[in-house]
Amino acid sequence: MANFVHKFQSAIPLPLTDVVLKDVVKKAKDWAIMHGAAMRSKTKFSEDSIQFAPFVLIPSPFPKKEFYKAIEVQLFLNEMMHWVAHNPEFLLNCLKDAALSDEFTGNLYKIYRTILEEGVAQNVSLGLLRSDYMAHKDAGNRINQVELNTIASSFAGIASQFKSLNRFVLEELGHFDKVDNLPDNNALNGLCEGMLEAWKIYGKQDASILFIVEDITYNICDQRFHEFELKKLHPKMKVLRRTLTQIVSQAELTDKKELIIDNHEVAVIYFRAGYEPGHYPSQKEWEARLLMERSKAIKCPSIQYHLAGTKKVQQELARTGVVEMFLSDSYKIDAVKEIFTGLYSLDFDESGNKAVQMALDSPERFVLKPQREGGGNNVYGVDVKEAILQMKDKHERTAWILMDRINPPIISGYMVRPEGPDKPDLVDMVSELGIFGVVIGDPKSIMVNRQVGHMLRTKISTANEGGVAAGLGALDSPYLI
Ligand code: ADP
Ligand code: MG
Numbered sequence: 007m008a009n010f011v012h013k014f015q016s017a018i019p020l021p022l023t024d025v026v027l028k029d030v031v032k033k034a035k036d037w038a039i040m041h042g043a044a045m046r047s048k049t050k051f052s053e054d055s056i057q058f059a060p061f062v063l064i065p066s067p068f069p070k071k072e073f074y075k076a077i078e079v080q081l082f083l084n085e086m087m088h089w090v091a092h093n094p095e096f097l098l099n100c101l102k103d104a105a106l107s108d109e110f111t112g113n114l115y116k117i118y119r120t121i122l123e124e125g126v127a128q129n130v131s132l133g134l135l136r137s138d139y140m141a142h143k144d145a146g147n148r149i150n151q152v153e154l155n156t157i158a159s160s161f162a163g164i165a166s167q168f169k170s171l172n173r174f175v176l177e178e179l180g181h182f183d184k185v186d187n188l189p190d191n192n193a194l195n196g197l198c199e200g201m202l203e204a205w206k207i208y209g210k211q212d213a214s215i216l217f218i219v220e221d222i223t224y225n226i227c228d229q230r231f232h233e234f235e236l237k238k239l240h241p242k243m244k245v246l247r248r249t250l251t252q253i254v255s256q257a258e259l260t261d262k263k264e265l266i267i268d269n270h271e272v273a274v275i276y277f278r279a280g281y282e283p284g285h286y287p288s289q290k291e292w293e294a295r296l297l298m299e300r301s302k303a304i305k306c307p308s309i310q311y312h313l314a315g316t317k318k319v320q321q322e323l324a325r326t327g328v329v330e331m332f333l334s335d336s337y338k339i340d341a342v343k344e345i346f347t348g349l350y351s352l353d354f355d356e357s358g359n360k361a362v363q364m365a366l367d368s369p370e371r372f373v374l375k376p377q378r379e380g381g382g383n384n385v386y387g388v389d390v391k392e393a394i395l396q397m398k399d400k401h402e403r404t405a406w407i408l409m410d411r412i413n414p415p416i417i418s419g420y421m422v423r424p425e426g427p428d429k430p431d432l433v434d435m436v437s438e439l440g441i442f443g444v445v446i447g448d449p450k451s452i453m454v455n456r457q458v459g460h461m462l463r464t465k466i467s468t469a470n471e472g473g474v475a476a477g478l479g480a481l482d483s484p485y486l487i
């Protein structure tokens with residue numbers, strides 16, 4: 007029954023009384039701060055302080071069967087993405103038009119081609135992936151994939167704290183019998199084990215792990231949890247943090263292609279930045295990216311993994327017969343296809359023209375997406391029509407994709423945010439589940455393929471996107487129903 011309703015029943019009876027709500031919100035906020043379920047404030051930024059991250063007080067219901075389906079399919083997605091990343095003909099062909107009409111994609115594409123021409127110094131890639139889903143109420147609440155991230159897949163660090171926070175709240179409210187419905191989450195440890203395995207493959211005891219970070223890091227707890235977990239797993243290993251701009255002046259390549267930063271040899275580069283144009287303020291940062299790509303450090307992601315995670319590739323994978331190019335087992339192929347929703351190219355051909363017409367006829371049924379990451383870039387509703395009308399005769403349209411809009415079931419709950427009211431209102435929300443995967447391999451084989459944990463992000467139901475830092479989304483835990 008629960009799987010086929012348009013509004014999920016909350017984990018516990020709501021609303022709470024004002025007195026109970028105020029009390030538990032206050033405790034939960036302090037719990038969050040004290041356990042690092044926190045971020046730096048954008049409005050009152052200081053490197054010396056953190057604020058709790060926006061969170062959902064009572065964990066949001068999520069269909070159990072769909073949760074476990076997402077977990078199972080992660081292994082197949084890891085495998086598929088690894089082979090996609092190692093098929094230059096497919097990748098180059100897929101992205102050739104987008105690379106011409108979108109400068110950012112073009113720059114990544116150029117690096118990839120340079121590396122293909124020169125020959126790679128490091129055959130091994132590390133993928134720390136996150137595949138995102140929403141339940142689609144028009145499809146019996148089956149999950150549909152929103153996207154698959156291959157770069158800077160974030161929130162594993164603090165998501166691992168959210169089970170404990172939501173559990174604390176349920177227990178505070180006396181619902182001890184409910185806590186078993188919160189699945190375990192070891193995403194942080196799983197991703198860090200993956201980094202450590204890559205570091206071991208590199209094979210030098212005194213080599214470091216380099217985090218490439220933004221000029222200003224708001225999601226600091228999430229990043230530091232990764233760093234501190236790595237130190238816990240291997241206390242002698244050094245973790246460095248540098249921006250792309252710092253790499254410009256601090257990085258060198260030895261004649262053996264070792265990457266040296268301030269006298270430290272780098273074994274693994276973990277990109278938490280580099281996925282949007284703003285991270286490359288000048289051509290020099292692009293040169294720094296190329297220099298790292300030329301090195302024998304193991305990259306997370308390598309340039310081919312980065313490109314494999316673009317929206318254009320996601321759309322091409324949804325074409326008939328394409329998943330079959332990368333997976334051979336029919337069970338895996340069917341499982342992967344089952345999570346895809348309608349994805350349409352806007353190329354200048356028959357199917358592209360058809361997609362343009364569909365979007366003009368019923369824009370509200372679709373989301374229009376450029377080749378970008380990090381939220382806030384997509385186009386929705388009536389704006390889809392406007393945007394399509396503007397781009398339909400321009401080459402630019404080939405750098406966008408069209409996707410069926412997923413309509414998740416509504417959940418009632420309380421969102422708690424910094425500087426919000428003591429007593430938040432009960433609001434209608436929708437959730438997006440992310441599953442983390444680790445894959446390590448080279449052009450010939452896959453050495454590690456794991457599913458390691460999850461995160462749940464919930465937003466106000468009327469918001470198009472639920473960026474946590476942007477203010478409409480909040481972190482949450484799945485309460486399996
Ligand atoms: P990004 O790489 O910027 O995170 P996404 O494809 O994840 O790009 O889109 C950002 C957000 O937009 C998602 O988190 C989701 O809230 C919303 N969104 C994306 N695709 C869809 C879709 N097909 N249907 C409904 N909402 C979507
Ligand atoms: Mg993304």
Ligand code: MG
Pocket residue numbers: 138153380381
């Ligand atoms: Mg996303």
